[in-house]
Amino acid sequence: MSHEYAISVNDVGKTFRSRDGQHNTVLRGMDFRVRPGEFVSIVGQSGSGKTTLLKTISGLQDPTEGEILVKGRPIKEGLEDIAMVFQSPVLLPWRNNLDNVLLPLEFRGTRDRAAEDYARELLEMVGLGDRATRYSYELSGGMQQRVAICRALVSRPELLLMDEPFGALDAMTRDSMNFEIQRIWRNTGCSVLFVTHSIPEAVWLADRVVVVGGKPGRIVADVGVDLPRPRGKEHRFSPDFSEYATEIESHIGVTTGIS
Numbered sequence: 001m002s003h004e005y006a007i008s009v010n011d012v013g014k015t016f017r018s019r020d021g022q023h024n025t026v027l028r029g030m031d032f033r034v035r036p037g038e039f040v041s042i043v044g045q046s047g048s049g050k051t052t053l054l055k056t057i058s059g060l061q062d063p064t065e066g067e068i069l070v071k072g073r074p075i076k077e078g079l080e081d082i083a084m085v086f087q088s089p090v091l092l093p094w095r096n097n098l099d100n101v102l103l104p105l106e107f108r109g110t111r112d113r114a115a116e117d118y119a120r121e122l123l124e125m126v127g128l129g130d131r132a133t134r135y136s137y138e139l140s141g142g143m144q145q146r147v148a149i150c151r152a153l154v155s156r157p158e159l160l161l162m163d164e165p166f167g168a169l170d171a172m173t174r175d176s177m178n179f180e181i182q183r184i185w186r187n188t189g190c191s192v193l194f195v196t197h198s199i200p201e202a203v204w205l206a207d208r209v210v211v212v213g214g215k216p217g218r219i220v221a222d223v224g225v226d227l228p229r230p231r232g233k234e235h236r237f238s239p240d241f242s243e244y245a246t247e248i249e250s251h252i253g254v255t256t257g258i259s
Protein backbone atom coordinates (compact mmCIF):
# COMPACT_ATOMS: atom_id res chain seq x y z
CA MET A 1 0.00 0.00 0.00
CA SER A 2 1.55 3.31 -1.02
CA HIS A 3 1.40 6.36 1.19
CA GLU A 4 1.89 10.00 0.54
CA TYR A 5 4.67 10.16 3.13
CA ALA A 6 7.52 7.78 3.90
CA ILE A 7 7.69 9.34 7.34
CA SER A 8 5.49 11.80 9.20
CA VAL A 9 6.88 13.53 12.28
CA ASN A 10 3.81 14.98 13.94
CA ASP A 11 4.36 17.59 16.64
CA VAL A 12 7.10 15.52 18.27
CA GLY A 13 8.77 16.50 21.53
CA LYS A 14 11.47 14.77 23.52
CA THR A 15 12.29 15.37 27.16
CA PHE A 16 15.04 13.50 29.00
CA ARG A 17 14.62 12.93 32.72
CA SER A 18 17.76 12.47 34.76
CA ARG A 19 17.97 10.21 37.82
CA ASP A 20 17.82 13.21 40.14
CA GLY A 21 14.51 14.27 38.58
CA GLN A 22 15.80 17.07 36.33
CA HIS A 23 14.00 17.52 33.01
CA ASN A 24 15.78 18.47 29.81
CA THR A 25 13.44 19.20 26.91
CA VAL A 26 15.55 18.77 23.78
CA LEU A 27 12.88 18.82 21.05
CA ARG A 28 9.49 20.50 20.96
CA GLY A 29 6.84 20.78 18.25
CA MET A 30 8.91 18.99 15.58
CA ASP A 31 6.58 18.71 12.64
CA PHE A 32 7.64 17.66 9.15
CA ARG A 33 7.12 14.97 6.56
CA VAL A 34 9.33 13.19 4.03
CA ARG A 35 7.93 11.96 0.73
CA PRO A 36 8.87 8.59 -0.78
CA GLY A 37 12.22 8.94 -2.54
CA GLU A 38 12.94 12.36 -1.11
CA PHE A 39 16.43 13.32 0.16
CA VAL A 40 16.23 15.63 3.17
CA SER A 41 19.29 17.07 4.93
CA ILE A 42 19.11 18.21 8.55
CA VAL A 43 21.50 20.86 9.81
CA GLY A 44 21.75 22.85 13.02
CA GLN A 45 24.18 23.91 15.67
CA SER A 46 25.81 21.37 17.95
CA GLY A 47 23.41 20.28 20.68
CA SER A 48 20.29 21.42 18.83
CA GLY A 49 18.85 17.90 18.93
CA LYS A 50 19.57 16.44 15.48
CA THR A 51 20.79 13.08 16.74
CA THR A 52 17.93 12.93 19.23
CA LEU A 53 15.51 13.52 16.35
CA LEU A 54 17.06 10.74 14.25
CA LYS A 55 17.14 8.29 17.17
CA THR A 56 13.48 9.05 17.87
CA ILE A 57 12.55 8.48 14.23
CA SER A 58 14.55 5.23 14.17
CA GLY A 59 12.62 3.90 17.16
CA LEU A 60 15.75 3.80 19.38
CA GLN A 61 14.01 6.31 21.66
CA ASP A 62 10.33 7.03 22.24
CA PRO A 63 9.03 10.58 21.74
CA THR A 64 7.59 12.20 24.85
CA GLU A 65 5.03 14.10 22.79
CA GLY A 66 3.49 13.68 19.37
CA GLU A 67 3.72 10.70 17.05
CA ILE A 68 5.85 9.32 14.24
CA LEU A 69 4.21 7.45 11.40
CA VAL A 70 5.99 5.28 8.83
CA LYS A 71 3.91 5.15 5.64
CA GLY A 72 0.91 6.07 7.77
CA ARG A 73 1.52 3.32 10.36
CA PRO A 74 2.72 3.75 13.96
CA ILE A 75 6.50 3.55 14.09
CA LYS A 76 6.53 0.29 16.08
CA GLU A 77 4.88 -1.41 13.08
CA GLY A 78 7.19 0.22 10.58
CA LEU A 79 10.64 -0.40 12.07
CA GLU A 80 11.57 -2.88 9.37
CA ASP A 81 11.25 -0.10 6.81
CA ILE A 82 13.93 2.01 8.54
CA ALA A 83 17.71 1.62 8.65
CA MET A 84 20.35 3.85 10.21
CA VAL A 85 23.97 4.68 9.42
CA PHE A 86 26.07 6.26 12.18
CA GLN A 87 29.23 8.34 12.05
CA SER A 88 31.28 5.31 13.00
CA PRO A 89 30.78 2.19 10.83
CA VAL A 90 31.03 -0.24 13.82
CA LEU A 91 31.76 -3.40 11.83
CA LEU A 92 32.41 -6.66 13.65
CA PRO A 93 36.11 -7.44 13.10
CA TRP A 94 35.66 -11.21 13.28
CA ARG A 95 33.15 -11.27 10.42
CA ASN A 96 34.12 -10.65 6.81
CA ASN A 97 32.52 -7.77 4.90
CA LEU A 98 29.79 -9.88 3.33
CA ASP A 99 28.84 -11.32 6.73
CA ASN A 100 28.81 -7.82 8.24
CA VAL A 101 26.44 -6.65 5.51
CA LEU A 102 24.16 -9.63 6.12
CA LEU A 103 24.00 -9.18 9.89
CA PRO A 104 20.56 -7.46 10.05
CA LEU A 105 19.03 -10.29 8.00
CA GLU A 106 20.59 -12.89 10.30
CA PHE A 107 18.94 -11.15 13.25
CA ARG A 108 15.62 -11.39 11.42
CA GLY A 109 16.26 -14.99 10.39
CA THR A 110 15.93 -14.12 6.70
CA ARG A 111 19.49 -14.76 5.47
CA ASP A 112 19.27 -16.97 2.40
CA ARG A 113 20.88 -17.35 -1.00
CA ALA A 114 18.91 -14.47 -2.52
CA ALA A 115 19.92 -12.20 0.37
CA GLU A 116 23.57 -13.14 -0.12
CA ASP A 117 23.30 -12.33 -3.82
CA TYR A 118 21.77 -8.94 -2.97
CA ALA A 119 24.50 -8.22 -0.39
CA ARG A 120 27.15 -8.99 -3.03
CA GLU A 121 25.30 -6.75 -5.49
CA LEU A 122 25.37 -3.89 -2.95
CA LEU A 123 29.09 -4.37 -2.30
CA GLU A 124 29.58 -4.32 -6.07
CA MET A 125 27.55 -1.12 -6.30
CA VAL A 126 29.89 0.65 -3.84
CA GLY A 127 33.01 -0.67 -5.56
CA LEU A 128 33.83 -3.35 -3.01
CA GLY A 129 32.72 -6.41 -4.97
CA ASP A 130 36.20 -7.89 -4.74
CA ARG A 131 36.43 -7.34 -0.95
CA ALA A 132 33.39 -9.40 0.08
CA THR A 133 35.45 -12.00 1.92
CA ARG A 134 37.98 -9.53 3.36
CA TYR A 135 37.82 -8.08 6.86
CA SER A 136 37.11 -4.53 8.02
CA TYR A 137 40.66 -3.99 9.32
CA GLU A 138 41.87 -4.48 5.75
CA LEU A 139 39.77 -1.51 4.57
CA SER A 140 40.19 2.28 4.68
CA GLY A 141 37.75 4.38 6.73
CA GLY A 142 35.78 5.32 3.60
CA MET A 143 35.55 1.67 2.52
CA GLN A 144 34.35 0.65 6.00
CA GLN A 145 31.63 3.29 5.83
CA ARG A 146 30.60 1.90 2.42
CA VAL A 147 30.20 -1.54 4.03
CA ALA A 148 28.11 0.02 6.81
CA ILE A 149 25.90 1.66 4.17
CA CYS A 150 25.45 -1.71 2.42
CA ARG A 151 24.52 -3.24 5.81
CA ALA A 152 21.83 -0.56 6.19
CA LEU A 153 20.54 -1.12 2.64
CA VAL A 154 20.48 -4.92 2.69
CA SER A 155 17.04 -4.99 4.31
CA ARG A 156 15.75 -2.74 1.48
CA PRO A 157 14.62 0.07 3.81
CA GLU A 158 12.12 2.66 2.63
CA LEU A 159 13.84 5.22 4.83
CA LEU A 160 17.58 5.54 5.39
CA LEU A 161 18.62 7.64 8.40
CA MET A 162 22.21 8.90 8.27
CA ASP A 163 23.78 10.66 11.26
CA GLU A 164 26.94 12.51 10.18
CA PRO A 165 27.98 9.44 8.15
CA PHE A 166 31.02 11.11 6.60
CA GLY A 167 32.01 13.31 9.54
CA ALA A 168 35.08 11.22 10.39
CA LEU A 169 36.42 11.06 6.82
CA ASP A 170 39.07 13.25 5.21
CA ALA A 171 37.85 15.92 2.77
CA MET A 172 38.65 14.01 -0.43
CA THR A 173 37.07 10.75 0.73
CA ARG A 174 34.08 12.73 1.95
CA ASP A 175 33.66 14.29 -1.49
CA SER A 176 33.74 10.92 -3.20
CA MET A 177 31.28 9.50 -0.62
CA ASN A 178 28.91 12.36 -1.47
CA PHE A 179 28.90 11.20 -5.08
CA GLU A 180 28.53 7.62 -3.90
CA ILE A 181 25.51 8.32 -1.71
CA GLN A 182 23.85 10.32 -4.48
CA ARG A 183 24.28 7.33 -6.81
CA ILE A 184 23.08 4.82 -4.19
CA TRP A 185 20.03 6.94 -3.41
CA ARG A 186 19.14 7.17 -7.11
CA ASN A 187 19.60 3.42 -7.56
CA THR A 188 17.58 2.32 -4.54
CA GLY A 189 14.87 4.99 -4.58
CA CYS A 190 14.70 5.09 -0.77
CA SER A 191 13.99 8.26 1.21
CA VAL A 192 16.97 9.66 3.09
CA LEU A 193 17.21 11.82 6.21
CA PHE A 194 20.81 13.01 6.37
CA VAL A 195 22.26 14.87 9.37
CA THR A 196 25.41 16.86 8.67
CA HIS A 197 27.38 19.81 10.02
CA SER A 198 28.44 20.73 6.49
CA ILE A 199 26.13 23.21 4.80
CA PRO A 200 27.66 22.60 1.32
CA GLU A 201 27.17 18.83 1.77
CA ALA A 202 23.59 19.38 2.97
CA VAL A 203 22.68 21.57 0.01
CA TRP A 204 24.48 19.53 -2.63
CA LEU A 205 22.77 16.27 -1.63
CA ALA A 206 19.27 17.35 -0.72
CA ASP A 207 15.89 18.08 -2.18
CA ARG A 208 15.19 19.99 1.04
CA VAL A 209 17.31 21.23 3.93
CA VAL A 210 15.62 21.31 7.33
CA VAL A 211 17.28 23.63 9.85
CA VAL A 212 16.94 22.75 13.55
CA GLY A 213 17.57 25.46 16.11
CA GLY A 214 16.54 27.03 19.37
CA LYS A 215 16.21 25.57 22.84
CA PRO A 216 14.31 23.30 22.90
CA GLY A 217 15.14 22.37 19.29
CA ARG A 218 12.50 23.00 16.65
CA ILE A 219 12.45 23.54 12.91
CA VAL A 220 13.51 27.10 12.15
CA ALA A 221 13.60 26.72 8.35
CA ASP A 222 12.72 24.20 5.65
CA VAL A 223 14.44 25.16 2.40
CA GLY A 224 13.69 23.43 -0.92
CA VAL A 225 16.81 22.99 -3.09
CA ASP A 226 15.92 23.31 -6.74
CA LEU A 227 19.22 22.36 -8.41
CA PRO A 228 19.33 19.97 -11.39
CA ARG A 229 20.11 16.28 -10.88
CA PRO A 230 22.31 14.37 -11.07
CA ARG A 231 24.58 16.91 -9.41
CA GLY A 232 28.20 17.26 -10.32
CA LYS A 233 31.05 19.26 -8.85
CA GLU A 234 30.10 22.23 -11.02
CA HIS A 235 26.89 22.69 -9.02
CA ARG A 236 28.95 23.50 -5.91
CA PHE A 237 30.27 26.58 -7.62
CA SER A 238 27.03 27.83 -9.16
CA PRO A 239 25.45 31.11 -8.00
CA ASP A 240 22.25 29.26 -7.05
CA PHE A 241 24.24 26.93 -4.80
CA SER A 242 25.85 29.86 -3.00
CA GLU A 243 22.47 31.47 -2.50
CA TYR A 244 21.06 28.33 -0.88
CA ALA A 245 24.13 27.98 1.35
CA THR A 246 23.93 31.62 2.41
CA GLU A 247 20.23 31.35 3.17
CA ILE A 248 20.75 28.23 5.29
CA GLU A 249 23.70 29.64 7.21
CA SER A 250 21.62 32.71 8.01
CA HIS A 251 19.00 30.42 9.58
CA ILE A 252 21.63 28.54 11.58
CA GLY A 253 23.39 31.69 12.63
CA VAL A 254 26.86 30.66 11.41
CA THR A 255 28.97 31.70 8.47
CA THR A 256 30.68 29.31 6.05
CA GLY A 257 32.30 31.99 3.92
CA ILE A 258 31.01 30.29 0.75
CA SER A 259 29.43 33.25 -0.98
Ligand SMILES: Nc1ncnc2c1ncn2[C@@H]1O[C@H](COP(=O)(O)OP(=O)(O)OP(=O)(O)O)[C@@H](O)[C@H]1O
Pocket (backbone or CB within 6 Å): 016, 017, 024, 026, 044, 045, 046, 047, 048, 049, 050, 051, 052, 053
Ligand atom coordinates in the same frame (compact mmCIF):
# COMPACT_ATOMS: atom_id res chain seq x y z
N1 LIG B 1 20.13 10.02 26.48
C1 LIG B 1 20.19 11.30 26.84
N2 LIG B 1 19.94 11.68 28.11
C2 LIG B 1 19.98 12.97 28.47
N3 LIG B 1 20.26 14.00 27.62
C3 LIG B 1 20.52 13.68 26.35
C4 LIG B 1 20.51 12.33 25.89
N4 LIG B 1 20.80 12.33 24.56
C5 LIG B 1 20.99 13.62 24.22
N5 LIG B 1 20.81 14.42 25.28
C6 LIG B 1 20.93 15.90 25.29
O1 LIG B 1 20.17 16.39 24.19
C7 LIG B 1 20.77 17.56 23.65
C8 LIG B 1 20.86 17.41 22.14
O2 LIG B 1 21.79 16.38 21.83
P1 LIG B 1 21.94 15.81 20.36
O3 LIG B 1 23.05 14.83 20.39
O4 LIG B 1 20.62 15.37 19.88
O5 LIG B 1 22.36 17.14 19.57
P2 LIG B 1 23.01 17.26 18.13
O6 LIG B 1 22.32 18.41 17.47
O7 LIG B 1 22.97 15.96 17.42
O8 LIG B 1 24.51 17.65 18.49
P3 LIG B 1 25.85 17.44 17.64
O9 LIG B 1 25.69 18.27 16.40
O10 LIG B 1 26.91 17.98 18.55
O11 LIG B 1 26.00 15.97 17.36
C9 LIG B 1 22.11 17.71 24.36
O12 LIG B 1 21.97 18.71 25.34
C10 LIG B 1 22.34 16.38 25.00
O13 LIG B 1 23.07 16.50 26.18
